[in-house]
Structure formats: structure tokens, C-alpha cells
Amino acid sequence: MFRFFETMKLATLALLIFTGAAMCAEQRFTVREDGLVRFKVSVTGITRLSVVGDRIADIISDNDVSAYQAKGDEKTGDRFLRYVGQDEKPRKEGGYLITEKGRTIAFEILPIQATTQTILITVKPNEARADEITRSESFADSSLGSGDGLVSALTAATRETIHKGIRTPKPKSGKNGALVRSIGVGDLVGEVRVAAAGKSARQIREQEFYTSGVLSVWVQKASLAAGERSWVVVVRNK
Numbered sequence: 731m732f733r734f735f736e737t738m739k740l741a742t743l744a745l746l747i748f749t750g751a752a753m754c755a756e757q758r759f760t761v762r763e764d765g766l767v768r769f770k771v772s773v774t775g776i777t778r779l780s781v782v783g784d785r786i787a788d789i790i791s792d793n794d795v796s797a798y799q800a801k802g803d804e805k806t807g808d809r810f811l812r813y814v815g816q817d818e819k820p821r822k823e824g825g826y827l828i829t830e831k832g833r834t835i836a837f838e839i840l841p842i843q844a845t846t847q848t849i850l851i852t853v854k855p856n857e858a859r860a861d862e863i864t865r866s867e868s869f870a871d872s873s874l875g876s877g878d879g880l881v882s883a884l885t886a887a888t889r890e891t892i893h894k895g896i897r898t899p900k901p902k903s904g905k906n907g908a909l910v911r912s913i914g915v916g917d918l919v920g921e922v923r924v925a926a927a928g929k930s931a932r933q934i935r936e937q938e939f940y941t942s943g944v945l946s947v948w949v950q951k952a953s954l955a956a957g958e959r960s961w962v963v964v965v966r967n968k
Contacts (some may be wrong), residue, residue, distance in 0.1 A: 755844065760852045764950050766836040766899065767851060771798065773813040773820060775845035780808040782852045784829040790893050791825040798823070798839070813841070824899040826892055829853060832885050834892065836899050836950060856952070883918065884946040887965045891920025892948075900950075901926070901959040907939070914968070918945070921964040927954035934960065943967050 761767045771777045779786065785807025789800055797815030802808070807830065813820065823839040833853045895911050904910065904924035913920045925934045932954060936947040943966045951960035 755846075756848045756850065758850045758852075760854065761835055762854050763833045763835065763856045764948070764952065766838065766951070768838040768840055769849045769851075770840045770842045770844070770847060771811055771813070771849075772844040772847045773815075773841045774843055775847070777811040777847040777849065778808055779811060779827075779849045780806070780851070781827075781829050782850055784831050784833070784853065786827060787830045788828045788889070788893075789825060790828070790896075791823065792897055792899065793823060793825075796823060796825075826896070827851075828889060828892075831855075834889075834948070838899060880945075883916070884965050887915040887918045887920050888946065888948050888963050890915050891922060891963045891965070892961075895920065895922040895963075896961055901961060904959065915965075917968060919966050919968050921966065923962040923964055924959055925949060925951075925954065925962045926959045927956055929956055931955050931958075934962070939964050 755770075757769050759767045759769065769779075786802070786809050787807075789809060797813060797817075797820050798811045799814045801810045801812070803810070820841045822841070825837060826834055827837050828834050833855060835851070835853055891913050894913050901910070901924045904926060906924065906926040906928075908924040908926075910922040910924060913922070923939065925938075934949050934952050934954060936949055939947045939962055944964055945967065946965045948963040948965075949960070950962065951958075954960060
């Protein structure tokens with residue numbers, strides 16, 4: 731009898747551990763900077779969103795009003811998402827996540843019925859970004875000055891252009907290089923443009939968008955499949 735109860739206790743403990751692990755699921759992703767990540771978010775509990783080795787600076791939703799309330803933690807830089815919408819089966823949401831190291835990724839939320847979720851994202855920096863910064867720093871005669879001040883201004887202008895000018899995860903139409911909208915940011919102008927692949931897959935290079943007066947170029951996705959489109963943000967002098 732004693733062994734029977736001991737066996738029952740062990741079985742119950744194992745069940746509780748298994749149930750707890752299932753209730754608090756962990757999702758891990760590795761994504762290239764300017765890439766896209768899709769993750770599951772609970773509509774019945776709280777979802778923790780964290781960037782490994784970095785901190786979340788801002789989350790920009792495609793919608794004017796998101797169905798998810800986000801609360802930040804000052805110590806860790808994590809964000810905690812809680813569903814506050816009315817629909818039992820909400821639609822997918824998308825947007826952009828910007829880290830404190832200046833890395834941006836697009837995301838898509840897949841709502842699920844679950845209690846808690848933990849999402850850990852590792853963002854790999856683009857090697858091309860170093861070339862872009864070096865090129866930006868070469869504009870020593872710019873009215874903005876040179877060095878870190880110029881780079882900071884270009885980064886801020888890029889972020890504001892993304893925030894104000896991009897409303898969908900990907901362009902729905904438009905030829906390669908098409909201008910969607912222009913946004914004034916202080917002494918700079920941010921342009922939202924389209925990068926498009928034709929019948930064949932291709933690589934999108936920042937150099938394609940460097941024309942006279944352009945100070946920096948941000949490409950959402952460098953590798954496009956046939957018929958695919960992505961966003962490009964160009965920052966230039968007024």
C-alpha cells in the first residue's frame with residue numbers, strides 16, 4: 731500500500747511538472763536584422779517578449795490601436811503583452827520591433843488560446859550596416875555635422891519614417907523603387923519606397939537607392955523571392 735501511494739504521488743508530481751511546462755511555453759527564434767519573425771501570443775494570459783543580448787526600445791504596430799497592451803520592464807528591457815481586445819478569435823497583427831542597439835525586425839502575431847508564453851528572439855546584425863554607417867559618416871560637410879551626431883540623426887530619422895510611413899508588413903503593390911510617401915524629419919526627408927523582385931528571386935542592395943543627396947538607406951529584407959516586395963527607407967537632405 732505504501733508503495734502504491736508513493737507511486738501515485740510521483741505520478742501526480744510528474745503530471746504537475748508537465749502541465750506547468752505546457753502552460754508556460756517557450757518560443758525561440760533567430761532572425762536576421764530587417765527580417766521577419768512570426769510568434770504566438772496568448773489571448774488568455776501574459777506573453778513575455780525578449781530580445782537576447784539586447785533591450786526592446788520600441789514596438790510599432792501596423793494598426794492605429796493594437797489589441798495587445800504592452801508593458802515594459804526597465805531593468806530587463808522586456809515587454810509583456812496582454813490581449814485587451816473583444817474578439818474571441820482576434821486577427822493576426824503585425825508591426826516592427828526596434829532594439830536599443832538600433833536593430834529593426836518586422837513581426838507578426840499569431841493569437842493562440844494559452845495561459846503564458848515566453849518569446850526569446852536573437853537578432854543577427856547585417857554586415858552591410860557597417861558599410862552604411864561608414865558611408866553616412868563621410869558626409870562631413872553636411873549641416874548636421876559628422877561622426878556620431880550624424881549617425882544618430884540618420885537613425886532617428888529612419889525610425890520616425892518607419893513609424894509614420896509604414897502601415898503594413900509588406901508593400902501590397904508597386905514597382906521596384908516606387909515612392910510611397912515622403913516625411914519631413916527636421917532638416918531631413920525620409921522616403922518610404924518599394925523594393926520588388928520580378929519573375930525571379932533577387933538580392934536587394936542599398937546601393938540601388940543611393941542617388942544624389944541620399945545619406946542612408948534601410949532595407950527591410952535583402953533577399954526577395956520571385957514576386958515578393960519589401961520596404962525601403964531612404965533618408966536624404968531637404
